[in-house]
Amino acid sequence: METQFYEAQNFDISRERKHQSSMPARHYHNGYEIFYLVSGDVCYFIEDKAYQVVGGVLLLIDMNEIHKLVNASGESFERITLVFKREFMEDLFPDHNNFDVLSSFSRKGxxxxxxxxxxxxxxxxxxxMVAEFNNKPPGYEFYLKTLMFELLIFIYRHQETSPRGATQETGIVNKKIFEVVDYLNRHYDQRHSVNDIAKRFYISPSYFCKTFRDSTGFTFTEYLNNVRIKEARALLVGTGLKVSQIAEKIGFDNMTHFGRVFKEITGLSPLKYRQTYRHIEQLSCGVK
Structure with a gap:
């Protein structure tokens, strides 16, 4: 199987909705890569392991690790890819004998x-970071390094507090769960229950609940709510729809319940979120 080498840029970040990877071949590069799936589901191969990646999951890929993304379902997915070289961050932590924030990439998993x-x-x-990188305002490189360091600290602390063995390799049972994930990503606006889904995919409800959590890291309700709230966030920022219209559009039939779930996930009410982040989204798209 062909494996290609790519020279990494000092820093590069992009956020795109896609149907397939722009790098279809197995490849590696001399930079660190952070892959974050905003929405959808894909399979990602890193060296000899295969990972099921759903919305809200982040992958750390070390320098020179062979990797490849596969989107077997053909459905669209939205991803953020960030690649950088060590020298981009070097001046922020010249003395890292006791603490190397880049050690996150060399940990197991x-x-x-x-x-x-x-x-x-x-x-x-x-x-x-996307807004700074695309628009390049005065001092953007310094701010990118600051944001990058904040991100790396966030990742490092998350690893420190997460239980060991949290990664999951693709298995035969998990492929059934991936069918469920594909279905939820396309039909999140409909009413769903554990029993309905279990019946549709010929799995017992108790077995489905356990396997779904083991495979995705989320309970069924958590995952469905995350998919719905991600869509709500996009609609709040990108459209003029009323909050009640958005709640109905993404599958909530109760405004109070929608508001509570939205705030639990984002930390803000829907209206406050719209007011606060609309300008950030516009900057990310290059709108000034």
Whole structure:
């Protein structure tokens, strides 16, 4: 199987919605890579391991590790890819004998899962970085390094507090769960229950609940709510729809419940979120 080498830039970040990877071949490069899936689900191969990646999951890829993304379902997915060289960050921590923030990349296991609130926090960091990188305002390189260091500290601390063995390799049972994930990503606006899903995919409810959590890191309800709230966030910022219309559009039939779930995940009410982050999203798209 062909493996290609790519020279990494000092720093590069992009956020895109895609149907397939722009790098279809197995490849490696002389930079560190952070891959974050905003929404959708893909399979990611790193060296000899295969990871099921769903929205809200982050992958750390060390220098010269062979990797490849595969989107077997063909459905669209939104991802953030960040690649950087060590020298980009070197001047921020010249003496790191006691603490090397880049050690996160050499730890065993590549996959990190985040709660809904953590996803909101890390995606805000990414959005700021994308906006700085695309628009290049005065001093943008210094601010990018500051944001990058904050991100690396966030990742380091998350690893320190996460239980060991949190990564998961693809298995036969997990492929059934991936079918469920594909279905939820396409039909999040409909009503779903554990029993309905278990019946549709011919799995017992108790077995489904356990296997779904083992495979994705989320309970069924947590995952469905995360998918819905991600869509709500995009609609709040990118459209003029009323909050009640958005709640209905993404599958909530109760405004109070929607508001409570939205605040639990993002830390803000829907209206406050719209007011606060609309300008950040516009900057990320190059709108001034």
């Amino acid at each position: 590549h996959l990190l899962r985040f709660s809904g609130a953590e996803q909101s926090a890390i995606e805000r960091l990414f959005d700021k």
